[in-house]
Amino acid sequence: MSHLDNIPSTPGKFKMDKSPYIHRLRWHSSLTKLTFWSLVILGSILIFFFRSPSSSPLPSDHSRRSLSTYDWGGPSWEKRVRSSARVRSRNGISVLVTGAAGFVGTHVSVALKRRGDGVLGLDNFNNYYDQSLKRARQALLERTGVFVVEGDINDSALLKKLFEVVPFTHVMHLAAQAGVRYAMENPSSYVHSNIAGLVNLLEVCKSANPQPSIVWASSSSVYGLNTKVPFSEKDRTDQPASLYAATKKAGEEIAHTYNHIYGLSLTGLRFFTVYGPWGRPDMAYFFFTRDILKGKSIPIFEGADHGTVARDFTYIDDIVKGCLAALDTAEKSTGSGGKKKGPAQLRVFNLGNTSPVPVSDLVSILEKLLKVKAKRNIMKLPRNGDVQFTHANISLAQRELGYKPTTDLQTGLKKFVRWYLNYYSQGKKAAG
Numbered sequence: 001m002s003h004l005d006n007i008p009s010t011p012g013k014f015k016m017d018k019s020p021y022i023h024r025l026r027w028h029s030s031l032t033k034l035t036f037w038s039l040v041i042l043g044s045i046l047i048f049f050f051r052s053p054s055s056s057p058l059p060s061d062h063s064r065r066s067l068s069t070y071d072w073g074g075p076s077w078e079k080r081v082r083s084s085a086r087v088r089s090r091n092g093i094s095v096l097v098t099g100a101a102g103f104v105g106t107h108v109s110v111a112l113k114r115r116g117d118g119v120l121g122l123d124n125f126n127n128y129y130d131q132s133l134k135r136a137r138q139a140l141l142e143r144t145g146v147f148v149v150e151g152d153i154n155d156s157a158l159l160k161k162l163f164e165v166v167p168f169t170h171v172m173h174l175a176a177q178a179g180v181r182y183a184m185e186n187p188s189s190y191v192h193s194n195i196a197g198l199v200n201l202l203e204v205c206k207s208a209n210p211q212p213s214i215v216w217a218s219s220s221s222v223y224g225l226n227t228k229v230p231f232s233e234k235d236r237t238d239q240p241a242s243l244y245a246a247t248k249k250a251g252e253e254i255a256h257t258y259n260h261i262y263g264l265s266l267t268g269l270r271f272f273t274v275y276g277p278w279g280r281p282d283m284a285y286f287f288f289t290r291d292i293l294k295g296k297s298i299p300i301f302e303g304a305d306h307g308t309v310a311r312d313f314t315y316i317d318d319i320v321k322g323c324l325a326a327l328d329t330a331e332k333s334t335g336s337g338g339k340k341k342g343p344a345q346l347r348v349f350n351l352g353n354t355s356p357v358p359v360s361d362l363v364s365i366l367e368k369l370l371k372v373k374a375k376r377n378i379m380k381l382p383r384n385g386d387v388q389f390t391h392a393n394i395s396l397a398q399r400e401l402g403y404k405p406t407t408d409l410q411t412g413l414k415k416f417v418r419w420y421l422n423y424y425s426q427g428k429k430a431a432g
């Protein structure tokens with residue numbers, strides 16, 4: 001049974017009494033604070049107009065992550081941060097989870113919190129996909145006792161502040177610009193999150209005292225055009241097929257550098273097509289479900305010479321177990337205050353399911369579960385980033401992390417479809 005099965009999965013069922021808006025209301029009820037903040041806001045507006053007389057105050061589609069739009073700080077904010085990160089079990093760890101309102105971030109945060117670890121979330125709630133889904137995940141997290149700070153990983157003042165308030169023992173870094181095809185539309189968002197954001201995070205971590213141990217999400221896409229299957233960690237990763245893959249590969253090299261120079265303990269996890277309840281609407285299994293139900297035709301790609309396109313679909317609960325095992329087996333960083341004291345742990349693991357399934361089989365399973373026949377539109381796999389085949393060799397993760405996936409695609413999709421139908425029947429609007 002999924003660890004989130006007993007949580008209401010529809011936005012309508014969430015009590016709104018923990019909403020940040022109500023907190024703000026209480027905050028504002030104090031007259032002195034109100035006056036103070038009014039002055040601060042007025043000041044910020046004046047500064048804004050004096051400094052950027054020509055630029056529009058409305059963020060454009062692609063520069064929506066203007067850091068000034070996040071508001072953080074203040075005594076009540078710090079109190080929430082501290083309380084969320086408080087460890088409640090013996091030998092528990094305190095973890096900063098970036099991308100906490102994301103698919104994997106939400107599941108990992110809940111799992112950590114449930115076993116008594118301290119968890120603080122961080123998320124910029126960008127509009128790469130349906131923000132209401134991220135808000136619904138946030139509501140779920142708040143019910144579990146996880147506070148999600150709204151901010152950007154490239155904001156060094158914010159990250160420094162978080163480490164001042166909480167001496168995190170671990171960072172679970174899942175924030176990223178995801179998606180393979182979107183990189184052609186908005187390449188700079190990949191640089192912003194996956195490169196600049198990662199470097200900023202590692203800069204703050206290396207200066208923290210104590211330095212945290214870091215586990216972060218790389219991607220199976222680093223194998224790129226590699227044709228040797230199954231993919232194993234030692235295989236070549238120097239032929240990325242998308243900018244997304246290239247930024248993840250760059251992240252692995254950046255991790256090596258920070259491990260080498262500063263003694264940061266770093267573990268990269270190469271996820272293979274993660275799916276499940278609360279998943280990402282930009283993933284095929286998700287929008288296939290939506291479009292099959294709508295009677296819309298769905299594109300099914302095939303490789304050259306009608307070759308099968310297949311994915312090593314990995315169920316979210318298996319991924320969560322792998323993430324927790326990576327945190328639990330992470331050694332301490334060896335440096336402190338920006339100085340290395342000795343060699344530190346540097347690891348990379350495949351987290352897959354080791355059983356690739358053709359995308360056409362995925363569609364057949366969905367048809368049975370939804371009891372609707374799909375309109376299949378067979379198309380040639382475009383050369384814009386997707387690879388034809390992924391298949392993980394997980395023997396390293398098995399040995400070092402005790403990682404052993406147990407959910408096959410049929411079982412996992414059944415749970416996804418149950419969540420999907422429940423979520424979108426109660427939430428007034430259709431997905432996307």
Ligand SMILES: *[C@@H]1O[C@H](CO)[C@@H](O)[C@H](O)[C@H]1NC(C)=O
Nearest residue numbers: 154155156191192193196197
């Ligand atoms: C990241 O933040 C720094 C300042 O902290 C800024 O100079 C830089 O432009 C940002 N990078 C991206 C790609 O957003």
Ligand SMILES: *[C@@H]1O[C@H](CO)[C@@H](O)[C@H](O)[C@H]1NC(C)=O
Nearest residue numbers: 229230232233393394395396
């Ligand atoms: C999987 O990787 C391990 C090394 O981690 C290797 O010894 C083994 O031969 C690989 N298995 C296959 C089927 O390639």
